[in-house]
Amino acid sequence: MKHEDSPHTHHNHNDCIDTALDTAEILCAQQGQRLTKVRRRALELIWESHRPLGAYQLLAKLAEEGFNSAPPTVYRALDFLLGAGLIHKVESMNAYLGCAHADKAHKGYFLICDECHNVMEFDYQDIHAALIEKATHQGFELRAETIELTGLCAKCKAKPAGASA
């Protein structure tokens, strides 16, 4: 699994979105889960943002489109999408990000730029294996991993401070 493309990288993001939604439909169907209108649209809206989206930002967008605008609406959709592995939560940002590899079981490891707030998901089996070993060695049964690295992305390092992408 390799998904380390920068959000800056030139690409047709509509393709990303389409692929993600197709994958979501398939995965939900396989698992007997219902990708309802609001869930589907929530996922799409998250994907339309390259950067992680906050729950209330998402709620505002949904409200604009006539969906119910109370918080439980968005948190239920987020819970569903998280449970289905279609999105990740970035704990240190309280924000949500579409996962491009929902069909492959994996942990969400992130590189988060302090300057432009773009987030890159990366995969690192060596890290995962080492963490498992470390935890097991201490008699700890590992269930979830939050790996969030913050700093300055390559683009922002090359730019004068403040000029975020």
Place this chain on the structure above:
Amino acid sequence: MKHEDSPHTHHNHNDCIDTALDTAEILCAQQGQRLTKVRRRALELIWESHRPLGAYQLLAKLAEEGFNSAPPTVYRALDFLLGAGLIHKVESMNAYLGCAHADKAHKGYFLICDECHNVMEFDYQDIHAALIEKATHQGFELRAETIELTGLCAKCKAKPAGASA
């Protein structure tokens, strides 16, 4: 650096607290920082809890003792202590934990038990080195690391579910 003792391990926790406060005094003095009454007491209260303490839990304790009871009081103290490296924030819990090794520069890596909510800090230079290398390889300048592993601690694995320590 080795600080992998379980909070369950029998020990005189008053010694931990005393040591932590002594270290804090020394570090602050060295850096020309002022460990004021409220900051010192906040650190002490955090240390008195083996488990990470929420900001408002801490605020309540401070208020009981006659300190100002508005949120900025506690968040200012927390900011100070975080900045001085005397405590860590556990992002996935929104809670704060005393660091037993404030005198040694290090990243806070945690093992968090879903059952008893105890948190063990662990150190793993290999992981740190690997993450640095990974980030650098992508042109990313790494500044901070959030490594939070959740699951079931050894004690809780050995116990019937629900009987948290």
Place this chain on the structure above:
DNA sequence: TATAATTTTGTTATGATATAACAACTAAAA
């Protein structure tokens, strides 16, 4: 198809975490 069971959504209220802004005070420096 009718009915029941299950899941999803609507709605209101509240809880939990964190910061902005500005005034008052205090300690340190000049």
Place this chain on the structure above:
DNA sequence: TTTTAGTTGTTATATCATAACAAAATTATA
């Protein structure tokens, strides 16, 4: 001693998340 920088007090508000229960829609069963 005046200035300066740092700290604390105070009020208000922003931001993130869940509880509880009613209504509607979907799915399963009779």
